[in-house]
Each structure stands twice: as structure tokens, then as C-alpha cells.
Amino acid sequence: MADAMEQLYQQVILDHARARQGEGELAEYGGESFQLNPTCGDQVTLRVQLDEDRETIQALGWTGQGCSISQASLSVMYELVIEQKVTRAAELGEHFRELMAARGQELDPARLEALDDASAFTGVARYPARIKCALLGWMALRDALAQAQVGA
Amino acid sequence: MLNPDTLKADFPLLGRTVRGGKPLVYLDSGATAQKPQPVIDAELAFYAQSNAAVHRGAHQLAEEATEAYELARAAVANFVGAAEDEIVWTKNATEALNLVAHGFLNASLAASAKTTGGGPASTVVSDAAQQRYRLQAGDEIVVSEAEHHANLVPWQQLAAKTGATLRWIGLTDEGRLDPETYSVIGPRTRILAITHASNVTGAITDVAELVRRARDVGAYVVLDACQTAAHMPVDLHALDVDFAAFSAHKMVGPTGVGALFGKRELLEDLPPFLTGGSMVEVVTMESTSFMPPPQRFEAGTQMVAQVVGFRAAVEYLSALGMDQVAAHEAEMAQLMIDGIADVPGVRLLGPQDSADRLAVVAFEVESVHPHDVGQVLDSLGVAVRVGHHCAQPIHRRLGVHASARASAGVYTTAADVEAFIAGLHEVRRFFGFAESAAPAARGGV
Numbered sequence: 001m002a003d004a005m006e007q008l009y010q011q012v013i014l015d016h017a018r019a020r021q022g023e024g025e026l027a028e029y030g031g032e033s034f035q036l037n038p039t040c041g042d043q044v045t046l047r048v049q050l051d052e053d054r055e056t057i058q059a060l061g062w063t064g065q066g067c068s069i070s071q072a073s074l075s076v077m078y079e080l081v082i083e084q085k086v087t088r089a090a091e092l093g094e095h096f097r098e099l100m101a102a103r104g105q106e107l108d109p110a111r112l113e114a115l116d117d118a119s120a121f122t123g124v125a126r127y128p129a130r131i132k133c134a135l136l137g138w139m140a141l142r143d144a145l146a147q148a149q150v151g152a
Numbered sequence: 153m154l155n156p157d158t159l160k161a162d163f164p165l166l167g168r169t170v171r172g173g174k175p176l177v178y179l180d181s182g183a184t185a186q187k188p189q190p191v192i193d194a195e196l197a198f199y200a201q202s203n204a205a206v207h208r209g210a211h212q213l214a215e216e217a218t219e220a221y222e223l224a225r226a227a228v229a230n231f232v233g234a235a236e237d238e239i240v241w242t243k244n245a246t247e248a249l250n251l252v253a254h255g256f257l258n259a260s261l262a263a264s265a266k267t268t269g270g271g272p273a274s275t276v277v278s279d280a281a282q283q284r285y286r287l288q289a290g291d292e293i294v295v296s297e298a299e300h301h302a303n304l305v306p307w308q309q310l311a312a313k314t315g316a317t318l319r320w321i322g323l324t325d326e327g328r329l330d331p332e333t334y335s336v337i338g339p340r341t342r343i344l345a346i347t348h349a350s351n352v353t354g355a356i357t358d359v360a361e362l363v364r365r366a367r368d369v370g371a372y373v374v375l376d377a378c379q380t381a382a383h384m385p386v387d388l389h390a391l392d393v394d395f396a397a398f399s400a401h402k403m404v405g406p407t408g409v410g411a412l413f414g415k416r417e418l419l420e421d422l423p424p425f426l427t428g429g430s431m432v433e434v435v436t437m438e439s440t441s442f443m444p445p446p447q448r449f450e451a452g453t454q455m456v457a458q459v460v461g462f463r464a465a466v467e468y469l470s471a472l473g474m475d476q477v478a479a480h481e482a483e484m485a486q487l488m489i490d491g492i493a494d495v496p497g498v499r500l501l502g503p504q505d506s507a508d509r510l511a512v513v514a515f516e517v518e519s520v521h522p523h524d525v526g527q528v529l530d531s532l533g534v535a536v537r538v539g540h541h542c543a544q545p546i547h548r549r550l551g552v553h554a555s556a557r558a559s560a561g562v563y564t565t566a567a568d569v570e571a572f573i574a575g576l577h578e579v580r581r582f583f584g585f586a587e588s589a590a591p592a593a594r595g596g597v
Binding site for chain 1: 171172520521522523524527528531538539540544547553554582583584
């Protein structure tokens with residue numbers, strides 16, 4: 001049991017679940033998304049603020065509740081995309097979705113490296129019921145970014 | 153006396169291992185029960201020997217299939233203290249509850265079509281049905297805050313479509329129906345739809361008192377008996393409810409079949425829900441007359457093999473004796489309650505004692521999300537449910553978003569409960585809450 005659980009709950013996941021990055025309400029924002037996992041009730045409200053050119057993520061804040069996987073995934077995602085180009089965030093989101101679809105197989109080294117701490121979620125993809133937990137934040141980000149880019 | 157250790161051998165699935173060779177400890181019978189060999193055999197035998205469409209065809213197989221189908225109805229009716237013609241097959245309890253709600257809706261639509269100059273609906277719903285089941289603004293439907301979504305959402309929908317008002321019985325801090333709020337049942341109440349036992353806390357409802365109050369105001373009582381039918385003796389005539397719903401798969405029977413109980417005279421007047429083949433008398437291009445119940449509510453080809461399996465399930469439970477089943481599960485409930493009390497940082501949601509409750513325990517582990525609790529238990533072979541168990545309002549009332557839930561069945565042993573409690577200690581250890589001198593492996597989450 002210990003091995004399987006330790007592969008799933010990597011130390012980096014437990015650390016992020018405890019000390020969550022980017023958690024908090026953003027007062028000024030250009031896009032907002034609420035996402036819910038209806039099977040377990042986990043939820044997140046995520047807000048983003050882009051720069052004037054709408055190319056770079058200037059600020060990001062999220063509030064929500066959920067399991068350690070969903071909370072850690074949001075925290076890791078924050079660190080990956082803050083102050084990054086929107087296009088880069090979208091690319092990382094695609095890599096992460098690919099990782100979740102890989103059923104526990106590792107991605108090619110370049111992509112894994114790009115995902116940095118998020119590569120610790122490789123083991124999550126072995127548990128189909130938990131993939132949605134890990135994706136909750138990334139779905140909110142994609143939605144909020146889309147709004148921020150078209151918003152007034 | 154019921155011996156779960158020997159009885160376990162009747163359930164082939166319980167012999168398997170999970171997650172790399174761990175013996176399965178199945179504590180999710182509240183979601184669905186495992187099936188004993190006689191139930192599996194009954195379905196198999198039906199397909200191998202008697203499969204045919206029922207209530208049509210003059211060949212021998214059709215006769216055998218029809219007989220098996222109707223004998224099952226008699227067996228299930230007998231099991232819940234009902235008459236044979238008071239049991240309608242549905243695909244599950246959710247459909248049974250929707251069937252009643254849509255009966256009210258169809259009567260209400262027909263009645264309002266008539267008052268506004270007549271419409272096609274008024275030609276297919278009898279005057280008696282319209283009189284009995286019509287709902288309109290000012291009428292009230294009463295549920296409780298403890299309902300499974302299946303016994304809440306259909307009534308919410310019915311209220312919204314008819315202009316009736318939905319009201320509810322509140323809960324005590326322990327999660328039991330609060331008698332101080334029974335007064336929501338009043339002169340305007342037309343329907344009281346209530347669970348026989350909470351699928352979250354296991355608390356058993358005082359049905360007699362609620363029926364008495366409903367009778368005083370002339371309201372119909374709809375009972376969700378899903379959680380009780382497999383775990384204690386249920387006598388629907390003695391309870392004097394008007395309608396009741398239950399599901400085979402929670403009663404060691406097959407998926408795909410449930411049942412609606414309705415008092416005969418009430419089913420007589422209830423308009424059909426699903427329409428089509430098998431439930432009609434005369435069909436012209438303009439109109440249709442419907443068969444009497446229960447066929448009126450069994451449109452289309454039925455789940456005959458599952459109905460046959462359902463019979464085998466109630467016969468299996470009857471042979472054990474429902475008093476014995478209830479006594480055994482009360483013991484398991486006590487073991488689970490006591491065991492949880494001994495694990496630091498684990499809080500039992502709902503009643504803290506074993507009186508008037510089923511062997512269903514929802515709990516939270518301090519600082520560990522239910523999903524994570526369930527994951528670690530699963531890695532030890534212990535299967536519990538996590539989430540809101542299709543009952544969000546009661547979770548909100550108990551001040552949590554979700555919970556983990558262990559629920560026992562006839563085959564649950566004291567060793568199963570011990571494995572579960574040991575698993576809770578491991579959950580605590582894994583997420584960094586040391587209980588002994590052993591150093592914590594990890595930081596808390």
C-alpha cells in the first residue's frame with residue numbers, strides 16, 4: 001500500500017496541498033471561472049488579470065475547496081503560469097491534459113520538464129476517478145483566460 | 153443465527169482481491185450490494201431456459217417467461233407486505249419516484265387544460281385522476297432536508313411545473329428529522345415525500361408519526377424505502393404509506409430493476425408516466441385507452457431476467473430472515489460507531505448512538521479530504537463511498553461539503569469493520585498525524 005500511495009501522493013503534492021500558492025481572492029480581474037466536480041462537490045473560483053496587451057498573466061487568484069490532489073494541482077499550476085504568456089499557459093495546459101490521458105505513462109522528457117512540479121501528477125492518471133480532481137484548476141484557467149481575452 | 157463468515161461464501165465477488173492482492177473489504181453496500189450466487193444463477197437460468205417477451209405471444213417460452221415475471225411480482229410484494237397488484241416494475245427507485253411525480257404532473261396538466269378550454273391532455277386523464285392528483289398554486293409538497301436527490305429533485309420539478317410550493321422538514325444537529333419542524337405538514341400539504349432512512353447518517357425515520365400527521369391533513373405519503381428494504385423488515389401495509397420506492401440492486405438483487413408500491417385504488421387513478429407498447433388496450437390514430445395497473449406503468453419490453461433475479465434476491469433475504477439481518481447489522485453499526493470513536497481526529501456525522509439507525513456511518517477525518525481518505529482506504533482493500541452520496545443538502549446542514557461513508561450489508565463481518573478502523577488509523581498516519589511515538593512520515597495536509 002505504502003508504495004502505491006506514495007507514488008500517488010508525491011511529497012511535492014502533499015507540500016503544495018498544505019502550503020497552497022495563489023490561493024486568495026483577486027479584487028481586480030479580467031476573467032473569472034467557477035468549476036465544480038459534481039461527483040464529489042469539489043469546487044474552485046479562479047480569477048485572472050492580464051497585462052494591457054492581454055498577452056501575459058499578470059495576476060491569478062483562486063479560492064475553493066477540495067481534496068489534496070485538486071488543491072495541490074491548483075497551487076502547482078499557479079507557480080507554472082504566473083507572469084507567463086497566455087500562449088505558454090495554454091501549452092502547459094495541453095501538456096497536463098496529455099499527462100492525465102496517459103494512464104500513468106510518462107510523457108516525453110521535454111514536456112515533462114516543462115511541466116516541472118506538475119509532472120508529480122503522473123501517478124494520478126492511474127486513478128481515473130482522480131483525474132478530474134487534478135484537472136479542475138486547469139479547466140478553470142482555460143475558461144478564465146478565454147474570458148479575459150475577449151472581455152471589455 | 154446469521155453467520156456472516158459462512159454467508160460470505162455465497163457472494164463470489166467478495167472472494168476477489170483488489171489493488172495488488174489485498175482481500176476486498178466491501179463497505180459500500182449502501183451504494184449497491186454484492187450479489188449471492190442464487191441471484192446470479194436465477195438470471196443465468198432465465199436466459200438459458202426461459203427467455204421470451206412477457207404478456208404477449210402464445211408459445212411456451214412466452215408462457216414461462218410471463219409466469220416467472222408475475223411470480224416475481226408476488227414474491228417481492230410479499231417481501232414488503234404489499235399485494236401483488238400493488239407492485240409496479242421500474243428500472244430503479246429513481247424512476248419509481250419520478251413515476252409518481254409525473255402522475256401528479258399529468259393530472260395537473262389535464263385539469264388545467266380543461267379549465268382553459270380543453271386540450272388533448274384532458275382526453276387521456278380520467279376525471280377521477282384529475283380530481284385526486286391535481287396540484288396548483290397554493291398546494292404544498294413536503295420533503296425533508298435529509299432526502300437523497302432522487303426523492304428531492306422530482307418534487308422540486310413538480311412544484312415548479314404546477315405552481316405548488318416545496319417545503320421541508322428540517323434536521324437536528326445530529327442529522328435526524330427535527331420533530332419541531334413537523335408542523336410544515338399543514339392543511340395545504342398534498343404530498344409528503346420522505347425517506348425511510350438517511351443514506352448518509354443511517355437515521356431511521358419515525359414513519360408512523362409522519363403518516364399520522366399526513367392523514368390529519370389528507371396528504372399522500374410517498375416513502376423512499378431504498379435504504380431500509382434490504383436491511384430491516386419493511387411492511388408497507390403496516391406503515392400505511394400510499395406509495396413507496398425501492399431498488400433491487402441494494403437488496404442483493406440485479407441492477408436495472410426497481411419497484412414502485414402504490415395502494416391499489418391510488419394506482420387505479422394514477423395517470424401513466426411512460427407510454428407506448430404493452431400498457432394499452434385500444435389504440436386508434438386519434439386516441440388510446442390504457443390498461444389497469446400495474447401494466448399501465450410498464451411500457452415497452454421489460455427487464456424480465458432482472459425481475460427474476462429480484463425474486464431470487466428477496467427469497468435469499470427471506471431465508472436469512474429480515475429480523476436476523478437487522479440484528480446482525482445493528483451489531484455491525486455498533487462496532488463501526490465504537491471503532492470510529494477510538495480513532496483520534498475522526499468525527500462521526502449524524503447520530504452518535506446505534507438506536508434507530510442502519511449500519512451506515514458517514515464521517516470526516518480532520519484535515520484530510522474524504523477523497524483522500526477513500527483513496528488510502530482503497531489502497532488497503534477497503535471500499536467506502538466518498539463525496540456527497542447524492543445528498544448535498546444534508547451535508548450542507550451538517551456543515552461539511554462531502555464525507556466518507558462506510559455501509560454494511562448482510563455479509564459484513566466484525567473482521568471487515570476491524571480492517572476499516574485499522575485503515576482509518578493508517579489514513580491518519582499517512583497524512584502525518586502520528587498517534588504514537590513513531591515519527592510522522594509526512595507533514596499534515
